[in-house]
Amino acid sequence: MSLTLAYNIARGALASNAATASVVSRNLANAENPDASRKTALLVTDATGGVHVAGVANEVEAALLEQSLKSTSASSHSAEVAKVLQTLSAVVGDPELEGSPAALIGQFRSALQTAAASPHDTTSLQGVLSSAEALTESLNSAAELTTSTRRVAQDTIETAVGDLQSLLGAFSDLNREIVTGTALGRDVTDQLDRRNSLLRGIADLVDIRTQERSDGDMAIFLANGTVLFETSARSISFDGNAALLPGQPGSALRIDGVPQTDGESLGGKIGGLLVVRDELTLELGSQLDEIARGLIVATSESDQSASPSGPAQAGLFTYPGGPGLPASGSVAVGLASSISVNANANPALGGALERIRDGGISDPGDPRYVYNAGSLPGYAGRLNELIDGLSADQPFASSVSVSVTNGGVLAFATASAGWLEGERSTSSADSEQKRLLADKAAGAWQSEAGVNLDDELSALMALERSYQASTRLISAVNSMFDALLSAVR
Amino acid sequence: MSIGGMMRTSVSGMTAQSNRLSAVSENIANASTIGYKSSKAEFSSLLLEGTGSDYSSGGVETTIHHEISKQGVLQGSTSYSDLAISGDGFFLVQDASGGISLTRAGSFVLDDAGKLVNSAGFTLMGVPLEDGKEAVLSANGTSGLEPIDLSSNKLDSEPTTTGELSVNLPSTSADVAAADMPSTNSATAQYSARTSMTVYNSLGEEVTLDIYYAKSTTTGEWGVSVYDAAGRSSSGGFPYASGALATATLQFDSDGNLTSTSTSSLSIPVPGGETMTLSLNDTTQLAEDFTIMTVDANGNPPLEPSGIEISDDGIVSMVYANGTRRSAYQIPVATVASPDKLIPKAGNVFQVSSESGDITLGTANSGGRGKIISGALEASTVDLASELTDMIEAQRSYTANSRVFQTGSELLDVLVNLKR
Numbered sequence: 016m017s018l019t020l021a022y023n024i025a026r027g028a029l030a031s032n033a034a035t036a037s038v039v040s041r042n043l044a045n046a047e048n049p050d051a052s053r054k055t056a057l058l059v060t061d062a063t064g065g066v067h068v069a070g071v072a073n074e075v076e077a078a079l080l081e082q083s084l085k086s087t088s089a090s091s092h093s094a095e096v097a098k099v100l101q102t103l104s105a106v107v108g109d110p111e112l113e114g115s116p117a118a119l120i121g122q123f124r125s126a127l128q129t130a131a132a133s134p135h136d137t138t139s140l141q142g143v144l145s146s147a148e149a150l151t152e153s154l155n156s157a158a159e160l161t162t163s164t165r166r167v168a169q170d171t172i173e174t175a176v177g178d179l180q181s182l183l184g185a186f187s188d189l190n191r192e193i194v195t196g197t198a199l200g201r202d203v204t205d206q207l208d209r210r211n212s213l214l215r216g217i218a219d220l221v222d223i224r225t226q227e228r229s230d231g232d233m234a235i236f237l238a239n240g241t242v243l244f245e246t247s248a249r250s251i252s253f254d255g256n257a258a259l260l261p262g263q264p265g266s267a268l269r270i271d272g273v274p275q276t277d278g279e280s281l282g283g284k285i286g287g288l289l290v291v292r293d294e295l296t297l298e299l300g301s302q303l304d305e306i307a308r309g310l311i312v313a314t315s316e317s318d319q320s321a322s323p324s325g326p327a328q329a330g331l332f333t334y335p336g337g338p339g340l341p342a343s344g345s346v347a348v349g350l351a352s353s354i355s356v357n358a359n360a361n362p363a364l365g366g367a368l369e370r371i372r373d374g375g376i377s378d379p380g381d382p383r384y385v386y387n388a389g390s391l392p393g394y395a396g397r398l399n400e401l402i403d404g405l406s407a408d409q410p411f412a413s414s415v416s417v418s419v420t421n422g423g424v425l426a427f428a429t430a431s432a433g434w435l436e437g438e439r440s441t442s443s444a445d446s447e448q449k450r451l452l453a454d455k456a457a458g459a460w461q462s463e464a465g466v467n468l469d470d471e472l473s474a475l476m477a478l479e480r481s482y483q484a485s486t487r488l489i490s491a492v493n494s495m496f497d498a499l500l501s502a503v504r
Numbered sequence: 505m506s507i508g509g510m511m512r513t514s515v516s517g518m519t520a521q522s523n524r525l526s527a528v529s530e531n532i533a534n535a536s537t538i539g540y541k542s543s544k545a546e547f548s549s550l551l552l553e554g555t556g557s558d559y560s561s562g563g564v565e566t567t568i569h570h571e572i573s574k575q576g577v578l579q580g581s582t583s584y585s586d587l588a589i590s591g592d593g594f595f596l597v598q599d600a601s602g603g604i605s606l607t608r609a610g611s612f613v614l615d616d617a618g619k620l621v622n623s624a625g626f627t628l629m630g631v632p633l634e635d636g637k638e639a640v641l642s643a644n645g646t647s648g649l650e651p652i653d654l655s656s657n658k659l660d661s662e663p664t665t666t667g668e669l670s671v672n673l674p675s676t677s678a679d680v681a682a683a684d685m686p687s688t689n690s691a692t693a694q695y696s697a698r699t700s701m702t703v704y705n706s707l708g709e710e711v712t713l714d715i716y717y718a719k720s721t722t723t724g725e726w727g728v729s730v731y732d733a734a735g736r737s738s739s740g741g742f743p744y745a746s747g748a749l750a751t752a753t754l755q756f757d758s759d760g761n762l763t764s765t766s767t768s769s770l771s772i773p774v775p776g777g778e779t780m781t782l783s784l785n786d787t788t789q790l791a792e793d794f795t796i797m798t799v800d801a802n803g804n805p806p807l808e809p810s811g812i813e814i815s816d817d818g819i820v821s822m823v824y825a826n827g828t829r830r831s832a833y834q835i836p837v838a839t840v841a842s843p844d845k846l847i848p849k850a851g852n853v854f855q856v857s858s859e860s861g862d863i864t865l866g867t868a869n870s871g872g873r874g875k876i877i878s879g880a881l882e883a884s885t886v887d888l889a890s891e892l893t894d895m896i897e898a899q900r901s902y903t904a905n906s907r908v909f910q911t912g913s914e915l916l917d918v919l920v921n922l923k924r
Contacts, residue, residue, distance in 0.1 A: 017887040019535075020577055027580070067580040194827040199811035228800055230827030236699075240671070240794035246702035246801075246826075247710055252740070271700050272714065272733065272740035499892050503899075 020063060022492045027065035028485040031058055034068040036478050042466045049457070050212035052464040054204050073204040075464050077227065080211060083456040084218040084225070088283040090446070090453035091219045095287030096295070097439070097446035099164060103299060104439040107157045107432070116157060116306055117428040119150040120405065124425065127402045130372070135392035140368045147331055147356045154307050158352035161300045165259050168292040169266075173255025175285045176268065179220045183248040186213045190233055190244075197231040207231070217243075222282025239280050241273045262300065262348035264293040295438070301415045302431040303351035307334070308341050309411065309424030311354065313404040315340055316374055320383045328377035328384065331401070333357045338377045346412045372398060507919070509552075509560045511912040516563030517905035520547055523566040524898045531886045532895075538623065539609025539852045540884040541572045542891075572854060573843040576608070576882040584812055585612045585620055587628075588882040591874020593837035596649060596865075597626035597853060604629070604646050605853035606838055606846065606863070608882050618655025624851030627651045630820060630833035641836050641865045652820060652833045659806040660822075660830065661708025663777040667801030669715065670786035673697060673726055674794055675760060677719040686716035686729040686742070687751040693742040694718060696726075697794040700733060704803035705777030713749070713772065714741075717794075724763075726754045726789065730782075732775050749773055750782075756789040777803075804828045814878035818868040836865040837873045 035056040045051035052073040059069040107115055126146040130139040189210045196203035210233070217223055222238040235244040242249050249271035257266035267274040268281075268289065275281045278289030311332045318325040328338035334353050341347040358364035359376045370376045374386030374397050387394040406423045417434050419427045524545035534540040546569045551562035578588050587595065587610035594606035605626065612620035612628050620628040630652040631641060640648065677696035684694040695716040702710050712733035717726055728751070735745030750773075755766035762768055762785070770782045786797065809822035809830075818835035840846060841861030846854035856863060869875035 018889045019887050023577060023579065023883070061578060061580065063577045065580075191825055195810050195823070195825040198823045198827040198829065199813070224795075226796065226799070232827060234796075234799060236796050238793075240697055240699055240796055242700045242796075242799075245700070245799055247712075249700065249712075269740045271712075272736050273698055274740065496888070499889055503892060503896055 018492050018495060022489065024063070024065040025485045025488040025492065027061070027067055029482065029489075031056070031066050031068045032478055032482045032485065036475070036482075038071055039471050039475050039478065042471050043468070046466045046468055046471070049461065049465070050208050050215075051466060052204070052208055052211075053466050053470075070200065071202040071204055073207060073464070075207065075211070079456070079460050079463055080214070081225065083453075083460045084214060084223060086449065086453040086456040087215055087218040088220075088222040088286075090449040091284045092222070092282050092287040092290075093442060093446040093449045095284050096290055097442040099168070099291045099295065100435070100439040100442050103160065103164065103295075104435050106160055107299065107303075107435060114153055115432060116150065116153050116303065117432040119146070119153045120306075120310070120425055120428050122146050123150050124402060124405050127398055127405075131395045131398040131402060134372050134395045134398060137368055140371050143371050144356065144360060144368060150310070151332065151354050151356055154303060154310075154351045154354055158300060158303050158349075161296045161303065162259070162261070162352070165265070165292050165296045168288045168296070169255060169259060172268065172285055172288045172292065173253060175220050175288065176251055176253045176255075179217065179285070180248075180251055182213055182216050182220070183244055183251075186210065186217070186235075186244060187248050189213065193231045193233075203231065218283065220283045220285050222280075222286065237270065237275075238282055239275075239277070241275070242271050259292075261352075262297065262346070264297070298416055299435065300351070301346045301348075301412070302417055302434070304346050304348060305411050305415055306424060306428050306431060307332075307350040307354040308343075308347050309409060309427055311337075311350075312340060312343065312409055313407065313424050314401055316377045316384045316386075318383045319374070319386055319388075323383075325381070325383055329357070330374070330376045331357055331360055331371060333377075344410050344412060346414060506560065507912050507915050511909055513561040513563050514905045514908035514912065516550070516565075518902055518909070520545070520564045520566045521898045521902040521905065523568070525895065525902070527568055528891050528895045528898065531891050532888065535884055535886040535888055535891075537609075537852065537884050538611050538881050539576070539607060540886065541570050541574060541576075541608070541848070542884070542886045543568050543570045543848075545569075570844065570846075570848050571885060572846055572848070574885045576885045578877060578880045579883050581611075581879055581881050583613070584814060584878050585614060586610060586879055586881050587612060587814065587835070588877045588880040589837060589868070589874040590877055590880075591869075591872075592843070593839050593866075593868065593873045594843075594854065596629040596646060596836065596838050596863075597622065598629055598651060599626055599851075599853075604649075605849060605855055606840075607851075607853045609852035611881055614654060618653045619651050620654070624853070626851060626853060628835065630818075630835045633819070633831045633834055641834075641867065646863065646865070649836070652835070654812055654820070654822075654832065659808060660804075660824070661704065661706075661806040662803050662828065662830075663706045663708075664703035664774055664780050664801045664803030665778050667701065667703065667780055667782045667799075669699075669701065669782055669784060669799050670797040671697070671699065671717070671788075672792050672795045672797065673717050673719070673787065673789045675789050675791045679721045680718040680727075681721065684718075685720070685727045686718050686731075687727055687748050689731075689743050689747050691737075691743050698741075699794075699796060699799070701799050701801060703774050703777070703780060703801050704805060705774055707776065708804070708806040709776065710805065711774055711777065713774075714744075720753070724756045724758075724789070726756070728752050728754055728770070728784070730770060730772050734775070749775070754784065754787060760788045760790040762787060802828075814876065816869050816875040816877065818876045835868065835876060837868040837876070838863045838865055839873060840864070 038054050038056045042053055052075050054071050054073045057069045057072055058066050060066055123146045126142045130143050133139055189206055193203045193206045224236045226234045236242055252269045254266045259265050278286040311329050314331040315327045316330040317327045327340055329340060332354055334350055357376045359366040359379050360370050362368055375384050377384050386397040405425045408421055409423055411419060411427055417430045419430050527543045527545045531542045546567045548565045549562060550565050552560040554560045589608060594608055597605055597607050609622050611623045615621045629649040631648055680694045684692055686693050686695050695718045697717040700712050700714050702712055705711050714731045714733045716729045719726055729748040730750045731744045731748055737743055750770045752767040752770055755763045757763045768785050772780045772782055774780050804824055804826050807824040810825045811823040813821045813823050819831050820833040821829040821831045823829050840863055845857055845859040847857045848854055866873050
């Protein structure tokens with residue numbers, strides 16, 4: 016031990032104090048930055064007892080990061096689904112709401128009941144016609160809404176895939192910087208923070224798992240094991256312009272050549288949009304098609320001759336494939352968008368209102384399908400048959416999620432509205448819960464890895480003291496040298 | 505006995521003290537010189553033979569001793585090429601004329617030719633390394649040494665030769681019929697799990713390998729096949745343009761681990777590259793989703809070295825942007841039997857003398873040699889306080905000697921004045 020050594024050690028202490036203070040000031044400057052982690056200067060004792068700053072490290076708990084990524088993607092996945100269901104439900108789902116198919120079937124039925132009470136009154140028949148028209152319009156527009164929702168989902172997926180690609184590009188550059196920096200012993204904590212924030216951006220789009228490798232290198236996988244980034248970013252292909260065929264899943268999203276068809280396991284915003292595009296809207300579309308088919312079947316006309324020979328034919332409600340009935344037991348894709356009120360019952364289109372009461376809408380030229388052969392103005396048989404038909408049991412396709420055995424199309428439409436409302440309330444509750452979890456995970460991350468002003472300020476005060484002590488040591492050594500030098504005469 | 509002898513003795517005393525002062529002044533001047541070893545004047549008495557009353561005073565002889573083996577304080581620096589030895593030994597350096605010397609002054613910087621040159625102009629010597637091989641150091645000579653050349657004007661790539669892939673295969677997967685196994689490369693091929701990894705061919709191009717796992721109808725057996733992703737069909741999978749690069753059957757025991765007889769690695773001929781050994785040792789088959797535990801492969805694309813790293817055993821490695829390290833040189837540490845007997849030369853270097861013993865080369869941090877510390881410098885061993893006290897002491901001794909001389913001179917005056 017010598018004075019020179021004491022001098023050197025004190026000088027080293029000053030240098031490391033200054034370096035630590037710069038780290039503290041970086042922390043303070045980033046106190047409001049949610050992506051910044053708290054950095055600490057690593058102090059190392061030299062062989063001679065001095066001290067130096069060996070590097071800067073940040074406190075990142077890998078498990079917390081993983082948790083935060085998972086909850087981010089779960090939250091954005093459910094939010095996306097809930098948002099779409101909210102819109103669909105507002106238009107299609109509410110049985111009480113004017114304009115929803117279920118409510119309009121109810122109105123159609125009451126119009127029929129009014130007409131059955133006074134079958135001679137053309138005003139009440141007119142009421143039946145206009146409520147039937149409102150019903151078909153509602154089904155048409157609901158079908159159009161599901162199609163446009165699918166198209167919007169498709170476009171949004173394309174945008175999100177573009178975002179994902181650019182995030183992966185940025186990730187790739189940053190990852191290389193981190194690997195090089197770590198290998199050369201540079202301070203890469205700021206790059207790590209930025210990489211974590213990119214990871215959160217990617218997790219918002221798809222559910223990911225990460226793996227740390229040597230030199231800070233990181234690989235990203237999807238939750239189902241498909242590689243997203245490993246040394247290099249993997250190819251992502253998606254054709255946003257591909258035609259959306261009704262009733263069929265849209266064009267596949269391929270990541271690293273693997274088709275991602277299961278939106279639920281893909282997770283994140285893109286997964287949510289895939290669920291919307293290929294599951295929810297398809298299911299809702301099928302249910303609307305089934306309601307349309309149920310209506311056509313419920314209002315069909317049968318051969319009234321003494322020895323019936325003709326098949327049942329589409330009556331008040333018809334479709335481009337009429338007058339034959341659509342096949343029962345399977346979904347007739349696109350029926351809800353093409354169902355219409357038969358022109359033969361509409362005076363504006365050359366038909367006659369009385370046919371609603373008398374029958375013969377399906378084929379006015381064929382007397383076999385006329386119920387009220389004598390054109391009696393008080394005949395209510397056909398109208399009553401129509402009322403019963405709406406709630407008469409009929410088979411529905413087993414591929415849809417709603418199954419109704421009793422109550423006919425009226426019950427089916429109500430059950431369908433109930434299904435949509437159920438999905439909506441489940442998904443919005445789910446979304447709310449996932450959002451809370453994500454907030455909580457973000458809070459845990461912040462409190463564990465983030466900057467705490469109190470800690471930093473107290474560290475700053477300790478640094479100040481230690482700096483003063485080192486300065487005092489230097490001045491003491493200095494005055495000792497002075498004493499020595501004044502001894503030389 | 506003579507007055508003249510006494511005066512000569514005091515002159516020798518003054519000469520000795522001025523030698524000491526010279527050493528002190530040299531030490532103080534070099535108090536901040538990196539790698540400087542302080543010198544110290546040591547004295548021995550010189551006696552003349554005298555008989556009885558005929559006494560002749562002797563004198564003092566000075567030897568300058570250099571404390572070369574004394575360790576200086578290590579000071580941290582921010583440059584990787586600042587080197588210090590903590591412990592015994594010396595760097596070998598070359599001067600402009602090609603002569604080899606020893607030094608502890610490690611403040612090297614890269615010059616325009618990629619050589620490491622210290623502040624005194626000496627070039628650091630090393631043994632070139634074939635990557636991954638031990639250096640052959642000649643035990644008692646400097647043959648095989650050459651100036652370390654870190655000029656990085658060459659791109660370097662390395663084809664992938666080894667890799668590791670550990671995954672969990674879900675035991676709950678559906679069986680894949682033998683005719684539909686991924687190894688068939690038919691359009692109808694099925695798989696239970698699929699992943700990919702990036703490797704490098706001989707030109708340093710990235711090659712993506714698609715790896716398929718399919719659960720066989722035989723209990724506990726999985727087929728694994730590797731394809732070149734460049735040959736994917738337009739649908740992103742089967743059939744590939746060419747057959748599987750490698751195919752094997754993995755066998756798992758009832759605990760979900762690979763059996764001892766199962767295949768545990770694949771030899772994959774990387775298209776345009778070398779054959780790669782992919783270890784599948786830690787693959788498991790448990791009731792959990794397909795999860796990738798480890799995926800890693802060596803090799804790197806064409807890269808310029810982006811930095812240099814020097815380990816404590818003196819291995820100089822080029823560090824590439826992807827984190828790969830390639831050893832280029834080894835800096836040997838030279839020791840001699842008696843370091844304090846080395847001859848100091850200008851520029852903080854030392855040369856071997858007949859008394860010091862011959863140079864022995866060895867690897868740093870082994871066999872009693874010190875370790876090389878990158879990013880540190882060895883400070884001068886001079887302690888200012890002790891030099892100053894030495895100086896005061898030398899001053900006092902000098903004054904005392906001059907008084908003796910003065911007394912002699914006065915006595916001679918008295919003698920001369922006897923004759924009037």
